[in-house]
Amino acid sequence: MGFLEDHLIPLVDEGLGNSAYLVDLGDGRALAVDASRDLRALHTAAERRGLTVAYAADTHLHADFLSGAVQLGHDHGASILASAAGGRAFNHQGLADGDEVDLGGLTMRALATPGHTDEHLSFLLLDGRAELGVFTGGSLIVNSAARTDLLGPERTEELARAQYRSLRRLTELPDGTAVWPTHGAGSFCSAPPGTERTSSIGAQKQANPLLAAPDEDTFVSQLIASLGTYPAYFDRLGEVNRRGPGVVTSTPLLTELSAEQVRLLGADGGHVVDVRPAADYAAGHIPGSLSIPLRGQFATWLGWLLPDTAPLVFVTADGQDLSEIVWQAYKIGYERLAGRLAGGMDAWTAAGHRPATTEFVTADRTDHRPYVDVRQESEFAAGHVPGAVNIELGGLAHVAAEAPEGAIVACGHGERAMTAASLLERAGHSDVAVLDGGPVDFASAHGEKLVQGAEGARP
Structure with a gap:
């Protein structure tokens, strides 16, 4: 030792x-x-x-x-x-x-x-x-x-x-x-x-x-x-x-962009990535934006869900570490970082743009809606809500049209589920709700026991 x-x-x-x-x-x-x-x-x-x-x-x-x-x-x-x-x-x-x-x-x-x-x-x-x-x-x-x-x-x-x-x-x-x-x-x-x-x-x-x-x-x-x-x-x-990756000679910075610049980038093939916490995204976000809350797994989901060939613009919350966004993107080869929305969502609404919202619910308010679990199949098999359908987040965009209407989307805590909801909204779903919590919370609120096995998982 x-x-x-x-x-x-x-x-x-x-x-x-x-x-x-x-x-x-x-x-x-x-x-x-x-x-x-x-x-x-x-x-x-x-x-x-x-x-x-x-x-x-x-x-x-x-x-x-x-x-x-x-x-x-x-x-x-x-x-x-x-x-x-x-x-x-x-x-x-x-x-x-x-x-x-x-x-x-x-x-x-x-x-x-x-x-x-x-x-x-x-x-x-x-x-x-x-x-x-x-x-x-x-x-x-x-x-x-x-x-x-x-x-x-x-x-x-x-x-x-x-x-x-x-x-x-x-x-x-x-x-x-x-x-x-x-x-x-x-x-x-x-x-x-x-x-x-x-x-x-x-x-x-x-x-x-x-x-x-x-x-x-x-x-x-x-x-x-x-x-x-x-x-x-x-x-x-x-x-x-x-x-051999390119050498970085100075710390990359995110350019401040106006709401109109962000709108034009999104309309011209760029992607708007909202890195705020899931609850903030639910309360109001740019229509068509992708929710990937900034956390340790940010790079994984950025690289899984978006191409590295299109410009990216970010929506951030006050106090978030902008260098963390940049380095997580750079370490997986994502360098087309166009900038971030200056002033955040307040600037978006001040410019006359209407934000979209996503229903973010606790387990006791889920009623009898279909339950879509977007965790990995191994997580799903280890314990899931009875009757849940498992569609892994990484593959959801390819089968979004097949997702049940009016679904509760869930993961382990809510971050991946909010990402999934943003993908479904981009695909035309307008009645998605996200579970603030995970399968244990849902089962407890509904008096159910989690079940094991892969039944309900998509191939």
Whole structure:
């Protein structure tokens, strides 16, 4: 634990469910592993310790965020370490299985662990001959393994078999070796999502159900059966990371736009994204706008529901952190940020535009309306309202016309449901209501018990 406490700094992105790591090498230099393009937390941690990032290592071509390695090369002069098999189109030190990098006292050894991606490496950190820990990226994660379907359904089983061999290889490390994954709780790259973020080889041998599979075929079946849907933007970020994200030379700002400019942008193919809390959106919003409340999961739903090719304009509430909007968008490659509505909804109504409203109701006021649950199928199966129809939020826009009229739309708390309601309103539904709460609140108010299973879920 001494090394963990003194030298390893986990940097957790709760929204994407990922961890980056900053390793203090003890001489004013640091190693960064799987850093995202949003480097605010990493820069703060480095500055606090007076560190310069000398090495930026990526375990794989990330699908869920843009790598910060190129930016660290620009900002700190960091040497970029990554798989030679990844075909990266920028200056880096390509590593193959067994290659070692002298970090100045510590050594980092590359271990080929394909499965999540073809070129995936794990990085074993050594102090002399002692194994301190292994950065497992999207290979072995806590009580699970990362998904193997990101390169297309025709590759899923092949990569799952590679993942089996990779995990078996990692379990040959000493039991005391720390396991430092990138993907963890809340990550759509996990299969299924785990709960803890770090572990050890010995603990995973005891607790990881995939490692308990008696043979390769069983492992493959279990892993593939656990795969749920994932955000649409995952399909394009791997290639952007291969080419290398653009360097950001200054903090991007949101331009102040008038109500008329916002109206014209929306009419000309842009998207109006309302980042205010769900209750604020319900009370009054720009017709046709998309509600994505600003929170940790903002980037996930922005990237899942909107293209990266159209300009975006934001409606904000007083006191919201504008830099959070910008960096969450930038870390998934959304850079066409036209600005924000100056003066918020007050400016919209002052300009003579009528706002739209959405009914936002508590569980005791839902009457006998159809109940549409927009959570992930795994959440729905774990416990849902009797008779509920499950349409995952990520796929709702494609089947909005088929959603029942006059529905109560619900999720776990209300944020995703308000996003769903805004999608349905854009598709022409005018009688949508959103549950302020979740299935437990509804069941309690109606004297019902939640039911389990996937019946009612759309394919």
